[in-house]
Amino acid sequence: MTYKIAFFDIDGTLVNEEKVVPQDTIDAIRELKAAGVEPVIASGRAPYFIKPLAELLGIDSFVCLNGALAVYRGKTVYKRVIPRTSIETLVALAEQHQHTLVYEGEHDFFANRADCPLVTESVLSLKVELPGTDSEFWRTNEVLQLFLHCESHEDALYDALLDDFTFIRWHRGALDVLPYGGSKAQGMEAMLRELDIPVAESIAFGDGLNDKEMLRFAGLGIAMGNSHPELLPFADYVTTSVDDRGIRNGLKHAGLIA
Structure with a gap:
């Protein structure tokens, strides 16, 4: 399978317990972009919480607030407001x-x-x-x-x-x-529809309880080695931990980087 887009959770996935992005993760995202694959942040965090990380990684699209808001390169493609x-x-x-x-x-x-x-x-x-x-x-x-x-x-x-x-x-x-029923998968689905990318050509990385729907929805769902145990049944593959080249090893498993 050729994957065209990759969704990444933040806490415990892109950043470690100290909220630091490992250098190997920075390098792996750069290699992913060079391979022509679109990286997207997919987080429970609000957009004003993710700006520094997005700038560091050179990512300009995101699904945030647990799927309630999806923005592709500055264009809002989905928003769900609570009544x-x-x-x-x-x-x-x-x-x-x-x-x-x-x-x-x-x-x-x-x-x-x-x-x-x-x-x-x-x-x-x-x-x-x-x-x-x-x-x-x-x-x-x-x-x-x-x-x-x-x-x-x-x-x-x-x-x-x-x-x-x-x-x-x-x-x-x-x-x-x-x-009710809200999840990152809803924002992901809207973004894939906007970009006309089949679900099967998407991958997602996560580690927490709010990543269940995202991993199940993606064409390839990858759980971090440091994931909450209840997330693992929803993953297609379990990579190593965030501090042990987890993003790189997951992208290698997907055939997206060397």
Whole structure:
């Protein structure tokens, strides 16, 4: 199979635990581009979180916010906004349990209350700036994803909202909140349609729970050696870890670089 496009998760895939891109990964992406294959970032992160990495790797297309936004070389090809009626229900329930929400728009993000320790801990773990505070942001702005800040033993408090949202834990104190059924695969599908590339000619790399649909959807789904164990059944191939030439070895397996 000749692959034309490759989608890459960020945390645990392109960057390691220290949020550093290994030099071998930088070199492998450069070789991939030289071979005429389009690299695309596919992340749960918002676009304002990925700009430095994209510039470092010379990647100008991305699927972000867990598939809610897909941009190909500056052109938006897909956007899924969470209905305000759904957010209103979540806001009320989070307020009842005194849990902080962070609203993620296309261009900025805001917490609904200041000085939440779980916000500080989880967001700073991404090596990005903390959000501002604006409890009313969702009322007048498009929200594409939220963070819900609670601990894992409290997840079940939100089971009543599972018809409206998909919840994915990414930190001990934070969940991604997506519209029901949302995933990176939706943004990938829109980009492939825009570029008229068959799904079979795409590959994807990931390591986390929010990569299940992406790996299953791609023509070739590659899990990193450091992946969450629950991701592995969704992969066609398991490469080595991010710090052990994982991207290079996966691209070699796909026949895209030497």
